[in-house]
Amino acid sequence: xxxxxxxxxxxxRDGQVVKGTQFRDHEVVGDIIxxxxxxxDEGADELVFYDITxxxxxxxxxxxxxxxxxxxxxxxxxxxxxxxxxAGAREILHGGADKISxxxxxxxNPALITELATEFGSQxxxxxxxxxxxxxxxxxxxYTGDPxxxxxxxxxxxxxxxxxxKLGAGEVVLNCMNQDGMRQGYDLTQLKLVRAVLTVPLxxxxxxxxxxxxxxxxxxGGVDGALAASxxxxxxxxxxxxxQQLIADSISIRP
Amino acid sequence: MLAIVDSGGANIASVRFALERLGIHSELTADPAVIxxxxxxxLPGVGSAVEGMKRLQAKGLVDCVRxxxxxxxxxxxxxxxLFEASAEGNTPTxxxxxxxxxxxxDSPGITVPHMGWNTLTTGxxxxxxDGIESDARFYFVHSFAAPVNAFTQASCQHGTxxxxxxxxxxxxxxxxxxxxxxxxxxxxxQNFVEGRV
Numbered sequence: 001x002x003x004x005x006x007x008x009x010x011x012x013r014d015g016q017v018v019k020g021t022q023f024r025d026h027e028v029v030g031d032i033i034x035x036x037x038x039x040x041d042e043g044a045d046e047l048v049f050y051d052i053t054x055x056x057x058x059x060x061x062x063x064x065x066x067x068x069x070x071x072x073x074x075x076x077x078x079x080x081x082x083x084x085x086x087a088g089a090r091e092i093l094h095g096g097a098d099k100i101s102x103x104x105x106x107x108x109n110p111a112l113i114t115e116l117a118t119e120f121g122s123q124x125x126x127x128x129x130x131x132x133x134x135x136x137x138x139x140x141x142x143y144t145g146d147p148x149x150x151x152x153x154x155x156x157x158x159x160x161x162x163x164x165x166k167l168g169a170g171e172v173v174l175n176c177m178n179q180d181g182m183r184q185g186y187d188l189t190q191l192k193l194v195r196a197v198l199t200v201p202l203x204x205x206x207x208x209x210x211x212x213x214x215x216x217x218x219x220x221g222g223v224d225g226a227l228a229a230s231x232x233x234x235x236x237x238x239x240x241x242x243x244q245q246l247i248a249d250s251i252s253i254r255p
Numbered sequence: 256m257l258a259i260v261d262s263g264g265a266n267i268a269s270v271r272f273a274l275e276r277l278g279i280h281s282e283l284t285a286d287p288a289v290i291x292x293x294x295x296x297x298l299p300g301v302g303s304a305v306e307g308m309k310r311l312q313a314k315g316l317v318d319c320v321r322x323x324x325x326x327x328x329x330x331x332x333x334x335x336x337l338f339e340a341s342a343e344g345n346t347p348t349x350x351x352x353x354x355x356x357x358x359x360x361d362s363p364g365i366t367v368p369h370m371g372w373n374t375l376t377t378g379x380x381x382x383x384x385d386g387i388e389s390d391a392r393f394y395f396v397h398s399f400a401a402p403v404n405a406f407t408q409a410s411c412q413h414g415t416x417x418x419x420x421x422x423x424x425x426x427x428x429x430x431x432x433x434x435x436x437x438x439x440x441x442x443x444x445q446n447f448v449e450g451r452v
Contacts, residue, residue, distance in 0.1 A: 002413055003372040003392060040437075045372055071272045076394055076435045093301070096268035098396065098435060121302040121332075123368040123396045170368045170398070199361040201370045224366055254372040254392045 003254040004218045004246075005045040005225035006239060007203060008232045010035055011052045012081070015065060018052070019181075019230050026052070029233040036069050036077070039232065042239040044075060045254055048101065048173070048227060050128075051081030052145040063095040070096020078126055081145070084108070089116055093124060101126035101173060104142045107153055107160075110167055117168025122200075125171075127164040131157040131190065132177040138190055141177060161194045172198060173227060176206040181230060183209025191221040203227050211237060211245050218251050257448065258293035260320065261285040262300050262333070263310040270299045270330060273434035277441060279448055287319040295325055295448065300332030304356065304399070305344035307332050321349055327426045328447050334421060334428025335401060343399045352423045354402045365414035368398040373431075375419050377409040382451040383420055383427060383443050384409065391439035393419070393431035400430065427452050 010017045010032065017035050018026040029035070032049070039047055049069070051062075066079055079092050080101035089100045100120075106113050106127055116125045130144040138157035143149040153160075161172055174194050176187035186207045195202050201224035204217045208228035217226050231237040246253045259270055261283045274281045281297070282289065290296055298320060300307050311317050320327070329337045336348045341356040348356070361367040372392035377384065400417035403410045411419035411430065421428045427447070433440035446452070 001373070002369065002395075005371050067268070070269055071275070074273065074276065074435065074437050074441060076396070076432070094268055096272060098269065098432075119302065119306070121398075123370065123398055124301060171370060199366060200368065201366045222364075224371065 001252045003045065003252050004223075005203070006043075006214070006242065006253070007046045007048055007225050007227040008039045008044050008239075009048045009050060009205065009227045009229045011050045011229065012065070013052055015062070017233070019233055032065050033068055033072060035233070037072055039239070040073055040075050043243055043255070044239055046075060046225070047073070047077040049077065049079050050101075051079070063091050066092055066095040066097050080126070080128055084112065086115055086119055089120065093120060099124045099126050099171070101128045103128035103130065106164065107140065107142050107155070110163065113164060113167035113169055117170070122168050122170035125169055126173055127169040127171075128173045128175060129157060129160060129164070130175045130177055133187075133190070138193070144175075144177065157190070158193055158197055162197045165198055165200050169200060171201045171203065173203040173205055176204075179207030180205075182207060183231065185209065185213040186217040186221060186226070188216060188221045191217065191223055195222045201225065208237070211242050214242060214246060215249055215251065218246070256293050257281040257295045257297065258290045259283045260290060260296060260298045260316065260333075262298065262307060262314075262316070267299050269432075269434045270297060273441065273444055274448075277445055277448070285314045285316065287316060290316070290319055291323065293325065296323055296327045298327060298329040298333035298336065300330065300336065302332060303343050304332065304335060304341035304348060305346045307336055308346050308348060311336070317349065321351060324425055326447065326450070326452055328452075329426070329428035330434070331397060331430060331432055334430055335399060337421065337426055337428050338401050341399060351426050352406050352421055352428075354404050354406070354418075356399050356401050359398060359400050359417065360414060362414055368396055369400070369413040370396045372436075373411050373413065375409040375411055376416075377420075379408070381408045381420060383429070383446050385446050385451045387439050387442050393429075393433070393436040393439060395431045397430060422452065
């Protein structure tokens with residue numbers, strides 16, 4: 001049986017891993033390669049690297065560190081941030097990344113999802129959605145890497161998730177912005193809504209604070225993977241302990 | 256010398272890096288003469304079957320790959336191309352192993368692409384799995400899959416069963432990515448390089 005995935009997320013700025021609260025106030029947490037190796041050794045199932053400045057600055061990801069990561073990792077990893085063309089995606093995938101994740105550029109140009117899926121296959125095209133709860137519904141935000149540039153979009157989250165899948169996304173990562181960095185648990189209500197309209201894998205992001213939150217997001221949210229950053233970077237949750245507990249709870253997990 | 260067929264696909268770098276970690280030198284090449292002369296050949300590939308075949312055709316590698324007599328390992332799309340045809344774009348493929356590659360059906364609780372770590376089922380001794388625990392997990396990421404048939408050495412289940420390791424003569428293939436499957440995947444690559452197929 002397919003295992004649910006535990007996915008540490010490393011936000012990258014200027015070649016270092018950083019973490020902020022609610023997408024703001026970033027502090028440096030460590031070196032990319034060191035952290036990548038640490039998470040691999042601890043049993044992470046996959047890693048996501050978000051170049052958080054690339055998209056809002058109109059820059060693309062530097063492929064230099066992508067190749068350095070690909071050399072040391074023997075687990076899959078996904079690169080996100082500022083990928084806005086076939087050429088940019090090709091560079092990262094040829095650099096050794098397994099998947100690319102697009103967020104703001106997909107909103108600017110939804111056809112990009114289809115172009116990438118046609119060229120590389122849906123299985124390596126992830127669409128990241130930054131979603132905020134407002135007035136009883138969920139809406140997609142753009143350029144969230146920089147609070148001064150963050151914008152509303154015309155999309156309801158559920159509609160954009162459906163559209164992204166239709167255009168060829170092979171996976172959706174739903175970043176629930178209200179929960180991000182708060183460690184109060186994943187947004188199960190929202191995740192269940194999005195899960196119900198997708199047939200591709202869904203990865204939950206934003207809100208992990210305890211082992212019970214992971215249990216709930218797999219059992220109740222029905223997601224394929226759970227992404228988290230600060231609890232792993234700060235050592236609040238150790239991946240081996242987390243995995244042992246989830247296995248004890250009869251959740252399908254790679255030991 | 257181990258040749259990695261430069262099919263222009265996306266996971267070529269990761270296969271080469273995985274071999275590097277094992278201390279194995281490989282050469283990435285699209286030169287039929289170099290490929291034919293290699294001791295072993297890996298046919299990697301990520302992307303659609305149509306694009307994969309187009310790239311092999313454009314580089315004049317279709318007959319070269321079909322005619323190889325040394326051990327060959329197809330990885331992911333590289334394995335699927337060993338079969339007769341793929342429903343992905345309704346394209347004829349290399350036709351080395353009988354069977355047609357088809358889309359994995361999704362259903363509640365079964366998401367497609369099949370993405371993540373899964374276990375294998377095998378009813379016999381498999382050289383490529385030598386020294387690997389029977390409950391080891393491998394990393395899969397694919398939407399299309401090959402049928403379980405007489406050439407299946409190990410299968411995997413995601414809603415329906417499908418071929419995870421295949422072999423016919425000197426041609427082997429794995430649907431999962433050994434280069435991204437931790438210690439188990441590294442051991443599989445080592446088995447291939449050391450002739451345990």
